[in-house]
Amino acid sequence: MRIARFRHAGEIKTGQIHHHGVRVFAGSPEIGSIIAGGIAEAHRREVAQTVPLEEVQLLAPLQPSSIRDFVAFEEHVEGVRRSVDGSAGVPDAWYDAPTFYFTNPHAIYGPGDDVPFPAASVARDFELEVAAIAGPDRSIFGYTIFNDWSARDLQSREMQVRLGPAKGKDFASSLGPWIVTADELEPYRDADGFLDLWCTAAVNGVEVGRDLLSNMGWTFEAMIAYAGRDSRVEPGDVLGSGTVGNGGCLAELWGRNGTQDPPPLTDGDVVTLTVEGIGSLTNRITSGAENTGIPRVRRRDPAQARAERQS
Amino acid sequence: MRIARFRHAGEIKTGQIHHHGVRVFAGSPEIGSIIAGGIAEAHRREVAQTVPLEEVQLLAPLQPSSIRDFVAFEEHVEGVRRSVDGSAGVPDAWYDAPTFYFTNPHAIYGPGDDVPFPAASVARDFELEVAAIAGPDRSIFGYTIFNDWSARDLQSREMQVRLGPAKGKDFASSLGPWIVTADELEPYRDADGFLDLWCTAAVNGVEVGRDLLSNMGWTFEAMIAYAGRDSRVEPGDVLGSGTVGNGGCLAELWGRNGTQDPPPLTDGDVVTLTVEGIGSLTNRITSGAENTGIPRVRRRDPAQARAERQS
Structure with a gap:
């Protein structure tokens, strides 16, 4: 099955792509919990409604851990x-x-x-x-x-x-x-x-x-x-x-x-x-936006710094 | 302040180390939400109880994102x-x-x-x-x-x-x-x-x-x-x-x-x-446990594989 994460009617939802439609999962499960549940459980998800694919805006399918x-x-x-x-x-x-x-x-x-x-x-x-x-x-x-x-x-x-x-x-x-x-x-x-x-x-x-x-x-x-x-x-x-x-x-x-x-x-x-x-x-x-510079590396003699702090 | 994550009385909790005691945060907030709230909010956390430091088992202070x-x-x-x-x-x-x-x-x-x-x-x-x-x-x-x-x-x-x-x-x-x-x-x-x-x-x-x-x-x-x-x-x-x-x-x-x-x-x-x-x-x-071997790399002529699949 093809599992998508998408925006529909102003909300982020998950569902199954089926031909030219999207079967929206009931209960708005997070993609993370669908993945953690495994494939067999994903196949058993309840469907709340089916909407045309062109009515949803597909999002990145997950936020990786x-x-x-x-x-x-x-x-x-x-x-x-x-x-x-x-x-x-x-x-x-x-x-x-x-x-x-x-x-x-x-x-x-x-x-x-x-x-x-x-x-x-x-x-x-x-x-x-x-x-x-x-x-x-x-x-x-x-x-x-x-x-x-x-x-x-x-x-x-x-x-x-x-x-x-x-x-x-x-x-x-x-x-x-x-x-x-x-x-x-x-x-x-x-x-x-x-x-x-x-x-x-x-x-x-x-x-x-x-x-x-x-x-x-x-x-x-x-x-x-x-x-x-x-x-x-x-x-x-x-x-x-x-x-x-x-x-x-x-x-x-x-x-x-x-x-x-x-x-x-x-x-x-x-x-x-x-x-x-x-x-x-x-x-x-x-x-992206232009970046400002990186601060210059501070170089000092580390052994001398240690000796000074010790004394 | 010193913020710790620890096990106490069988539960994972968060709190502030104070001398030899731990001020356990009320409401069992996750460390992630404490960090996301910033320092000023952390200072305002309510304390549910104070327990001796030796009664808690310190854990890694966070699960990094x-x-x-x-x-x-x-x-x-x-x-x-x-x-x-x-x-x-x-x-x-x-x-x-x-x-x-x-x-x-x-x-x-x-x-x-x-x-x-x-x-x-x-x-x-x-x-x-x-x-x-x-x-x-x-x-x-x-x-x-x-x-x-x-x-x-x-x-x-x-x-x-x-x-x-x-x-x-x-x-x-x-x-x-x-x-x-x-x-x-x-x-x-x-x-x-x-x-x-x-x-x-x-x-x-x-x-x-x-x-x-x-x-x-x-x-x-x-x-x-x-x-x-x-x-x-x-x-x-x-x-x-x-x-x-x-x-x-x-x-x-x-x-x-x-x-x-x-x-x-x-x-x-x-x-x-x-x-x-x-x-x-x-x-x-x-x-750790001894490991089993890694499968050998499969080497083949990629151009030949492409030509065969094409035909």
Whole structure:
């Protein structure tokens, strides 16, 4: 089933997408409690009314309790390292395990939202991913489309500190258009358990990327098991697949082409990500407010400061 | 004021530490709503009863809505890079801005808790930090002590993928013993706005680290402003200072000494972090369950897979 979060008649509601209608859940349950209840319980939800899809405004399907973003596509790693890291090849450690980083769970945008980039960024990019949404007991509740917007200029610089991306990514993540429960995508599984779904990315209506989700190196089940190892995965946690290959982001193409071709995104550009079996997620790029400067680092001799305070 | 979260008479409650007693807040407010209300409102909380401190079991003072961990101490960066990254010196980009990464908000331990490390890790370490807790409108509600436990062997390997630490850090973060509201630490501010607090770390009662919090390169106010730039900081977000210098973790000392001296933590070791004006946070090290293997990466020619699915 397809579970959406939306605004209707001035209120935020949840419901099931059914053909061109929305079956609004009775009792206005929060999406978080639907996810925590698991798939079987979601199928048993009572419906209060059915409204036409065009009468609702779809919202980001959830406010994640955390976001882990993986890098499960070798082709993406190989391409993007040349343009963002200034190095070539895939590190040996990539093959060890499905590695990930945590990103900001608070800057979430939904279908149709304008997405503000840092005003100073001139290397603006999208990333086409599928996100698994954790249900109870490390199960996978469902999937949605995830655009991991990236300011490559900010990211390249800050990653020299070796802590991964921060301000290059923390301004926006888009999720949507709804959550497709895991049972509905079972027919797409291949013999090794990978979801064989076409994923495409288009900028202003022109396709720039196309890959199979099954080109990822690990299944979502392996990724969620690895995330939970010695740790906790909670219902409502988002686990991004990592960016698909073959144009799943511009930086991969910049790395391969040796130049910024296609050009970085600019204000007014419209990015549409489409995943077979899920749907489409469209956003338009804007610029945020100009920022004031960062206070200069205070440098002093720490040993001397300690000696002075001691005395 | 010092705001604690604790178990008393079988229930989880919140209250104010006052000398050797705890003034239990009336109405059992959640710590999240106290933080969201801001400091002035916290001072006006009604007290239901006062109980002796020894009758309560202190818990981690909050469940963070996210954790950003900064690296604001140059001396730490310089030392730890030699042992974890295998490189020397501080990267130029470190001086640009107070850089951070997000870590797992779900694996939180409190005062006195046993902390399970990944069983396979043989390079176990602590990190002595002070955490600011965001209040409403990017204010700082208060401070607590933060131990950013680190499995250096796991961390070194996974950071070769250049996304920062993941499984090397996501198994545990300790917070406590309580939140000291920001107003209470105003007397410790120096002329540039830094908090001039002694921070010490002891393993099994022997001091191994001692630094001034004022040796950080940016104030917490600068860090929270940078975190919020083009993005969102929510009440209940935790912002770690980064590890203090001069032995704020073992890896810094390993880098300086060229050998694992003092030795890595092992099962049964007790780590106590003490910060002037806040208190002490003590935990004992244990080992988690042994893990099963990670499924091998599936490698295939992505272009060929696309061509076959197309046809």
